[in-house]
Amino acid sequence: QVHLVESGGNLVKPGGSLRLSCAASGFTFSDFYMSWIRQAPGTGLEWVAYISSRGDTVYYSDSVKGRFTISRDYATNSVYLQMNSLRAEDTAVYHCASGHDSGYFDYWGQGALLTVSS
């Protein structure tokens, strides 16, 4: 059974940093691209970052480009999101999601809550 479990969510002050982790199991990690997708309270979904199955291609939304970095570790079947220069508008539940074909997402995690507030 597929599991994506996020961790690392916390309360952070504006300008601070945080790293989210996502542990994957139940599928062949190296065959899947991974993304982080966030959902601000009471709102819709916003794609944030993508890393290819081989880890050689990454994309970011304009809202986080230059501040966030996505990476993956094949030894531990994990994907990470390093978030720097955090802003109040980054407050959201961050979902880890995986897919194997074209850009939609077969599997999602429950999410980790990031709150950016002074």
Place this chain on the structure above:
Amino acid sequence: ETVMTQSQDTLSASPGERATLSCRASHSVNFDLAWYQQKPGQAPRLLIYGASTRATGIPARFSGSGSGTKFTLTISSLQSEDFAVYFCQQYNNWPLTFGGGTKVEIK
């Protein structure tokens, strides 16, 4: 950026009724359109990809149609477990974008 618009914020329907949800793209995404279902406190679940292909394990009462800029998700006969929020997503171009969601609630 391709803007995805789900014009119905809320759709009220009774169990057993047919529900039709719409999603429009600001420019053509061909057939590169997925639908997800999300229940409170849960992760989204993939329902449809390629505009009309049901994901593994999704009941036949869910169907998708459309291409280009206009798409539809139809639930042929609403079951109690179908009352949820539904999102569309285009994956034809970067950045990947989602619609704002349609909440299907019990009438």
